[in-house]
Amino acid sequence: MSDQTYNWSRKSFDELVDFYEREIARERQLEGYDPNKDIPSYQWLVEHGYSGLQYAVREHHKMTLSEFFEQAVGLGDGGSADSLSWPIDNEQMIEYLEQYFRSQQRGSAAESTLQSKRSRLGQFLRHYEDLHGTAAIVSRITDVADQPEEIQRVTAVFDVLDKELESNDSKRRYRSDIDDLYSWLVDRGYGAFNPVRYDHEWDVSKRDNPALAPVQVGSLAVATENTEEQLIVLGLCAWGLRRSELANLHVENVNLQAESPYLSFDTRKNGPGTVALIYGQDILEDRIAQLSDRQGWDGYLFPSPDARRDHVTGETLNRRFKSIAARADAHVRGELPTSKMGRRFWYSAYADAVETVIERLQSVAHEQGSSDPMVVFRNYLSEEKRREYLREAMRDRLAEAFDHDAEGETNSGL
Template sequence: MSEQTYNWSRKSLDELVDFYEQEIAPERQREGHDPNGIPTYQWLVDHGYSGLQYAVREHHDMTLSEFFEQAVGLGDDVSPETPTWPIDNEQMIEYLEQYFRSQQRGSAAETTLQSKRSRLGQFLRHYEDLHGTAAIVSRITDVADQPEEIQRVTAVFDVLNEQLESNDSKRRYRSDIDDLYSWLVDRGYGAFNPVRYDHEWDVAKRDNPALAPAQVGALGAATENIEERLIVLGLCAWGLRRSELANLHVENVELQTESPYLSFDMRKNGPGTVALIYGQNVLSDRIAQLSDRQGWDGYLFPSPDARRDHVTGETLNRRFKSIATRADVRVRGELPTSKMGRRFWYSAYADAVETVIDRLQSVAHEQGSSDPMVVFRNYLSEEKRREYLRDAMYDRLAEAFGDK
């Protein structure tokens, strides 16, 4: 496996943490390692991840141990319920633990909470370095302190702005920090949220290019076998994350029903299902193809490496780019990534919702309402809403893949 394929040097610290949680951690879990244990450098080398050490050392000024302990939150004497924090303020740590106990009562997956811990830890570490303390609560209890606190938070955002490479990472930091301050205010610990004010860090402009329908069609036409077709469908027609697609198992698939779907015990934000509105025949053909293999264990993308049950999400991303190269598809001059396929799905779904709402306009008018959403939400059964959306989404996907 080539280390260059991971583009270690181009990943922000946040993206490296995400990569660990989505790619490395599941692999270690499959091998039976302690999920909270720190991987050895030799293990990383043996599994093709040695470039991680260079990236965290040269680009983030951290050792491997510091990365795993401080950024990821691993350690032999640490559990997810008792994280360590890179600050020296016991009262603030207690607030943080209260906050995460409230988060754990929600539906967020543990990997999502670990990423949030990492981002908040980095924010507070920078805050402490810049302002001498991480005791942010004492500085939001009096509205008279609001101008100064906004400036202090802005200074931390300026540091993060230099460190983080992508707008996606910046948005996640801002969202998590905003959420923490909002929780403190809601619980009566503070009087105002300084993140809600202009801190001169503009992350509202999204930099998330998506594939256009014609490009999706070109990708589908460029596939050379069932496996490649399934990659394009999984990302673009079903909106799966590449790690979910790489992990896809026959037990996740339910085709023998009026409305086929994929079922997952755990997605990023908890258990869930994905409707198979289009392309079920390719999925069925892939299962039939693999069923003829001796010793097949049910994974739709089995790995040629005997040490792994299935390929990694990064492998699927490389194959997706290979298909794009063959199809001569570019987005802003660059080969598209797997995320752009998922973004196409979101765009297509938003268009499908708009189509359904437009169709209900005349019904709303007859009911004396100017808002067709009232009809959609209040006068259609859940089954009927799902039927309308499935039909509209099928039309969008079929048109993109050239079936209409």
């Protein structure tokens, strides 16, 4: 069947996910692949008449194929960068890329960071191949005489990305990753020059990370309709979890019996870590009690209705978060907020809490003959006391946001 028959551009995001599960997964299984784990290569999609899927997820949902299959469909082996396929048709270039990522894996970068970098480089090379007929970038940087032409080719790809990417922060990450790949190729002797150093200027120095305001968080809290939705808002805004971490949250991550309850993770983006449960513990307890009554519950706090999966995906939680925001009529720059904006609220609230603690130490610093209260904070307070002060200030910030909505009314939902 040809791509034209599928009307890719008319399918909603959920319809694309459903299409994979109904059509593509069945065909993959017939060919011996694991449809719940193995990510289809772009070449496989082309050969089977599904190449239009790439255009649909890129143009209408701002995702790469790898991001769609991992985040929306839930494929992959749980985090290995090797599980991702490259969206190019050049075996030699793919070998260079695998060498590059093997060198990256020997460093301290987390697997999730490498996955994101791999996705960005894949998108760059796919555009390069579409524009210039090949992804064999190495052959075009071996002779300095080719430098002017290659700079123009790379700049043409950046022009395409410039239209696709919405924020300066995204552009900064793409440019950094592409620059790093070219630098690695030159350092290893595969190339003679790095064309990224000469591309047209992106305004990558200005960060563009809008966050939810406290009153909007209060509106979201009011708009929740059940414990599950309350947990979504709390997990993102009060605990600062990434949506993938929240989607994967398991009862084994929860420690409510400690003097200061917390969540623990064996693997986060920057390694193992804990998250303090400063606010909303009662909702978490209610959710666990609610799920504990379900027959066969396996411990995930957001179990998937699909029997083939243990839990929902991060993209599913993002859609639910936006639905809550729609009910609350909460918008950021005219658009419904994403889960990242909830997490950014947490960072903003934490920064305010730090500032509050520092202001409280101003008089202590003055008595010690210092004009900088940070000296007191860092050098004269124990780690336990610093944590206590910050938690108290953070609890005040969260209570102020969650307990009042945009009209200043006291909330009863959370």
